[in-house]
Amino acid sequence: MDTKLLAVDYPVLNIFWTMLELFLWILWFFLLFKIISDIFRSHDLSGWGKAGWLILVIFLPLIGILVYLIARGQSMGMRDIEQAQQADAAVRAYIRDAAGTPAAGTPDGGGRSHVEDLARLADLRDRGAISDEEYQKAKDKLLV
The missing domain is CATH 1.10.8 (Helicase, Ruva Protein; domain 3)
Incomplete structure (x- = not known):
């Protein structure tokens, strides 16, 4: 065409x-x-x-x-x-x-997440308030 x-x-x-x-x-x-x-x-x-x-x-x-x-x-x-x-x-x-994070204001967590708890634990370990062994035990409890 x-x-x-x-x-x-x-x-x-x-x-x-x-x-x-x-x-x-x-x-x-x-x-x-x-x-x-x-x-x-x-x-x-x-x-x-x-x-x-x-x-x-x-x-x-x-x-x-x-x-x-x-x-x-x-x-x-x-x-x-x-x-x-x-x-x-x-x-x-x-x-x-x-x-697996509770809502803010709920009785089972008060709105805190695992990340915040782990950050607080790391801060306590860095300041020397807890030992590495105590840090590992607390971390294992949080993650279970």
């Missing part, structure tokens, strides 16, 4: 419009799935409310998405923030549990 023929058949402006249409389709699908997940995640809607919004979004997609974003967009953002905070708290709790 001749390259001149291809350039004439599909000019640069058509490539731009095709890319714009593709972007808008992807954006629309992203919003559709985001809104459907938000409908099911919402605790302040009844079952009939969820069904109504779902029917509106599916059968009148463009109008339904715009109306949903106008009517419930702000609360949708709040639910996203709340879910992110819950996920962050869950990750922090998992890391704290996996690391």
Whole structure:
């Protein structure tokens, strides 16, 4: 095929419009799935409310998405923030549990970690308050 023929058949402006249409389709699908997940995640809607919004979004997609974003967009953002905070708290709790360090203010550790205890032991040993043998025994107790 001749390259001149291809350039004439599909000019640069058509490539731009095709890319714009593709972007808008992807954006629309992203919003559709985001809104459907938000409908099911919402605790302040009844079952009939969820069904109504779902029917509106599916059968009148463009109008339904715009109306949903106008009517419930702000609360949708709040639910996203709340879910992110819950996920962050869950990750922090998992890391704290996996690391074996108690949370600050808990009765089993008062918020001190093994690293802080080992640093205090090393400081006592360096000042000569405890011997190397006592340091090793205390260190073994901490790490068990």
